[in-house]
Amino acid sequence: MSTQTFEFQVEARQLLQLMIHSVYSNKDVFLRELVSNASDALDKLRLAALRDDTLDADVSDLHIEIEIDKDARTLTVRDNGIGMSYDEVGQLIGTIAHSGTATLLKELREAEDGAGAEGLIGQFGVGFYSGFMVADEVTLVTRRAGESQGTRWTSRGEGTYTLEKVDDAPQGTAVTLHLKPADPENQLHDYASEWKIREIVKRYSDFITWPIRLVSRAATAEGDDSAREPATLNSMKALWARSRDEVSDDEYHELYKHIGHDWRDPLETIRLQAEGTFEYQALLFLPSHAPHDLFTQGFQRGVQLYVKRVFIMDDCEALLPPYLRFVKGVVDAADLSLNVSREILQQDRHIRMMQRRLTKKVLSTVKDMMAGAPDRYATFWREFGAVVKEGLVTDPENRDAILAVSSFATTHSDDEPTTLKSYVERMKGGQEDIYYITGESRQSIENSPHMEAFRDRGIEVLLLTDPVDEVWVDAVGEYEGKALRSVTKGEIDLGARGDEKGDDEREKQTEEYADLLGWMKEQLDEDIKEVRLSSRLTVSAACIVSDAQDLTPALENMYRAMGQEVPRTKRILEINPDHRLVKGLNQAYKEGEDRTVLAETTELLHGLAVLAEGGQPKEPARFVKLVADRLERTL
Incomplete structure (x- = not known):
């Protein structure tokens, strides 16, 4: 198949320009992104091979390889993971199919400093593009495991990219960056230097569970190029399996950033080790800010599930309830099947036990923050309080614990x-x-x-x-x-103060307004079920209230938005007998004033009460006309 040229999606093109003309002080994040993508590809292949015995894929030596060619000034990040098909390359690399793209671009442009901007790069799943911060041209060669033909993608980030099918691509993905010219005055950003690559991997990716091998290629005296023996750069030690004394906060934070796709430090780190009949280890993180899509239907929730250090599943929803969907982390179980499915997890007794304990641990950690670190608790509740309160409805077992941290x-x-x-x-x-x-x-x-x-x-x-x-x-x-x-439902009796009217006077007032209340009820019969005197009003003329057991209008609208049919509930109009407008209306009614005018006044009174609670009159145009007519009469 011949080479085809395509144009980038508009948002992708804008993002590329930001990357190419980047002035971020720390460009090292590009390698962190590419290594993270490679690690994900290896995880996916391991899982696919476990679930499909017929998959024609080599899983004997899964690894990540970083190759430097100092003379050619190229840097290649290669993995032998799941790879991509021709169509997947076009879909995943040529476009940014993400609902938060516009938000990302806006935040990148408005970031007040370089550190704030670079921290957004990985948050929206577009880390691949960060390679253009350091490269004039990027080439990607990939072949999906089980397929025979590969794909080459090439771009200089100038609005277009090329795609072609290739026959000799190895399994997995190789991303080659044709590095920009070296800056003699700033060797800290020479990404063709072996020491620089070692430093970045050690700082950001030491916890990656796959070996990251460095190959440095250089020309020999005879003109041939040769490669040194690969050297493994990372320790590959699972942080959750190491004792607390062996792991620094920085290492925990980098693990969180890797699995949470968030480049800010977490607010809190939670460790848990369960021993006995069912053993597992957990390392959970409370983020410091809510993701932009936290309340969208497609939000990916859940923590990573491992079995005996083998990655099994990303976003394992069964391990935490939906109201803790923002929690990120790793759970490593000792006794689960390696071929477990999401459906099986929902029914597994051990998983339910783990969920109960992990939930209680998260809530107790928040409670400890509340008592010992009020500033961090305040940040947590500001970002995630609206989500946690969902548990008051869905998780009666932990309701008291949730109320305690609310x-x-x-x-x-x-x-x-x-x-x-x-x-x-x-x-x-x-x-x-x-x-x-x-x-x-x-x-x-x-x-x-x-x-x-x-x-x-x-x-x-x-x-x-x-x-x-x-x-x-x-x-x-x-x-x-x-x-x-x-305060908007039922009758309110707050008890008398020293200057309150007594029961006798209240009863007298009720009797005085009885005829008007009955007549107003007749005028508003389609919209309300009762008109009564109010004990909750001191300034306003009227308000709308619900019966104690009625749904509020907001709740009715919420149910309707979810597709549930809810019968319309008539509400109650309360009027303030001490207000001049209400007194005047009562006097005019008793004196036999024009009932048409009084009916309009009643309609206006009801409409104003609806507006005061944020609602809208049933006929806005008619309401506006009535108000205009009344104003005209006062001139």
Whole structure:
């Protein structure tokens, strides 16, 4: 087949330009990326060979080879792993099929410093392109295991690449970088130097479980080139199998960066060794920031599974529950089958035991951070709190442990979140419930009419703004015997203060407004099921509330977005009998004023209450016209 020329995807072309014209101070990351890709290819071949006895592939000496040709100024990273087919090369190398590409490009351009920019290179799975930071031309030759024909890919990073099929490609993938001219004034970036390659591999890839061999090629006096005997550069010691004293924090961090595709240090490292009837070792990491696709359906969750140091599975979902999907790491079991499948793992008793213990270990680590490292805990909760709270709904077994490490925004403080335990300790005398309000933002719910009486009496309210908050408060229900109660649902009785009206006056007021309430209910019958006087309003004229057992509008919308049919729930209109507008409406009704005008006023009152809670009137255009007409009459 003849050579074909293709154009890069627009995003890939933009990324290439960033790499080619890179001014990053640390260009060493390109080799870390290429070695990491090679290691993944070897893992995949080992697993494929275990699962398919008929696979025509050589797995007798799986390794990574780095070859330097100082005279030709080329650097080749070669593996004999799974390799790629012709179509896969076009799909994986010619384009960036990743939902976060635009985010990556934006963050690369906006990075305030070189270190911040280079830290993004591997995060989006596009590390191959980093080779263009140090090379004028990149050639990739690959053959997929089990296939007879290989593929050559070549590009100078100038907008196009070529593809051709080749017959003599060995199994695996070889990436050859035609290095840029050496800088005589900066030998630290001479990637044709053997010492430089040794330094990078030792720093970033010493933990790789496959041998990384260095071959240095140089011209002899007779003009022939020769290669030295390959030298293995990495120790290949599994960090999780070594004692804590033998491993530095830097080594742990590099392992995390390798398996987590994240080039920032983890927030916390968790070690666990289980002995007895079922033995396993675990090395887990809590990231320091949430990935951009954490809440997308295709997010790859789970940790790597090994059996007796043999890689079995990436992203093993069965080892941790979905609400801990951000945790990265390695679990190495001693007694599992090497040919285990994802389906078998879901049913395996030992795996379920491991999941329970790993989950408890992660939650206890977060609790320790909460007590001993509040700054790191604050970072963790800011990045992952919304995910962890999913467990309050899905994991009743660990609900108490999750509540113990949860914190929430509160009216008690503008910036310091609170735990439920602290909230209960601050509760006022006679207060029986834990009050909360949900909404899209702190600002919007703090200004809600529903908050007026609570603010007036100095009663603390939890401010819950994550979508999951709408669900877990109903699932949990109570904490230490104190009911979790929404300030927007049911009737609220906060107890009388010294200046409050007494029961007799309240009863008199109810009687005074009885006729108006009944008439308003008739006017709004399609939208509400009751109109009543409010004890939660002190400033606003009206608000919309739900019955204690009703779904909130936000929760109804959430269920509908998931494709579930939810019947429309009529809600309750509460009016403030001390507000001038409500007093005037009642007086006008008693004096027999034009019912059409009063009906419009009632409609406006209801619409304003809907708007105040972030909703939308049923007929926005009609509502706007009514408001405009009323304003016109005041001029």
